[in-house]
Amino acid sequence: MRADIIDGKAFAASLRRRIAAAVPGFVAKAGRAPGLAVVLVGEDPASAVYVRSKGKATREAGMESIEHRLPATARQEELLDLIESLNRDEHVDGILVQLPLPPHMDEAAVIAAISPAKDVDGFHVVNAGRLAVGQPGFVPCTPLGCIMLLKDRLGDLSGLEAVVIGRSNIVGKPMAQLLLAENCTVTIAHSRTRDLAGVVRRADIVVAAVGRPEMVKGDWLKPGATVIDVGINRVAGEAGKSRLVGDVDFAEAEAVAGAITPVPGGVGPMTIAVLLRNTLVAAHRRSG
Numbered sequence: 001m002r003a004d005i006i007d008g009k010a011f012a013a014s015l016r017r018r019i020a021a022a023v024p025g026f027v028a029k030a031g032r033a034p035g036l037a038v039v040l041v042g043e044d045p046a047s048a049v050y051v052r053s054k055g056k057a058t059r060e061a062g063m064e065s066i067e068h069r070l071p072a073t074a075r076q077e078e079l080l081d082l083i084e085s086l087n088r089d090e091h092v093d094g095i096l097v098q099l100p101l102p103p104h105m106d107e108a109a110v111i112a113a114i115s116p117a118k119d120v121d122g123f124h125v126v127n128a129g130r131l132a133v134g135q136p137g138f139v140p141c142t143p144l145g146c147i148m149l150l151k152d153r154l155g156d157l158s159g160l161e162a163v164v165i166g167r168s169n170i171v172g173k174p175m176a177q178l179l180l181a182e183n184c185t186v187t188i189a190h191s192r193t194r195d196l197a198g199v200v201r202r203a204d205i206v207v208a209a210v211g212r213p214e215m216v217k218g219d220w221l222k223p224g225a226t227v228i229d230v231g232i233n234r235v236a237g238e239a240g241k242s243r244l245v246g247d248v249d250f251a252e253a254e255a256v257a258g259a260i261t262p263v264p265g266g267v268g269p270m271t272i273a274v275l276l277r278n279t280l281v282a283a284h285r286r287s288g
């Protein structure tokens with residue numbers, strides 16, 4: 001058996017087209033474009049690349065991109081003041097502070113300063129709490145993108161065994177909440193899990209989000225399982241070049257799974273598409 005490839009790139013492109021097609025409806029109602037503010041602190045090259053592509057995608061969708069850069073040496077107070085002014089700015093519907101922040105800043109305090117109504121990343125404790133109790137709020141982009149891919153592939157997820165590997169606030173925990181809301185039987189596995197292979201082998205759905213290159217092996221998988229690989233790891237490749245791999249050993253998994261997301265081109269492109277979706281939702285909620 002050879003797994004079907006879940007084409008996240010194509011799904012994300014189609015979602016972005018649908019969002020762009022819906023933006024003029026908001027403009028007609030509100031008399032302005034939806035606005036997304038992205039804040040980058042410091043010069044981390046990977047973060048700079050992400051921020052640039054978020055800005056480009058925002059403009060391509062017909063939305064306004066408001067970009068702010070602070071030096072790595074900025075005081076936390078400066079960042080909090082900037083967030084406060086973005087909270088008050090009527091043209092700003094979504095605020096995203098790119099993580100990680102420099103070590104002298106308190107990430108939890110910074111996220112707490114963002115208005116929950118503009119928290120399109122879904123990282124604020126109010127939005128995390130709403131997800132946990134099943135109230136409408138904002139859901140983190142990457143796990144929401146994973147659920148979209150899973151429902152597109154499998155339809156109703158009810159009753160399926162799902163194993164999430166990784167317990168981060170950004171992916172693992174919200175992913176588990178979303179799968180639970182879809183009536184899956186959910187296990188969260190992590191670095192202290194005993195017999196991880198045995199736990200993963202029970203799963204109809206495996207979501208790997210640990211940041212360890214090619215950790216999940218083919219013989220850990222139940223034949224026919226649907227595998228969502230959230231990992232993006234840069235490893236040494238041939239001829240001194242580097243290459244991107246996921247948290248799943250793709251070559252092995254492809255021979256066992258029913259369907260699998262590739263890296264790159266799987267989950268990655270979904271994150272920005274869902275960010276645009278959350279921004280349009282925020283704009284509509286704020287404009288009543």
Ligand code: GUN
Pocket residue numbers: 096097098099100121141142271
């Ligand atoms: N850093 C890596 N992924 C993300 C994300 O989804 N949002 C933010 N704000 N920072 C990130």
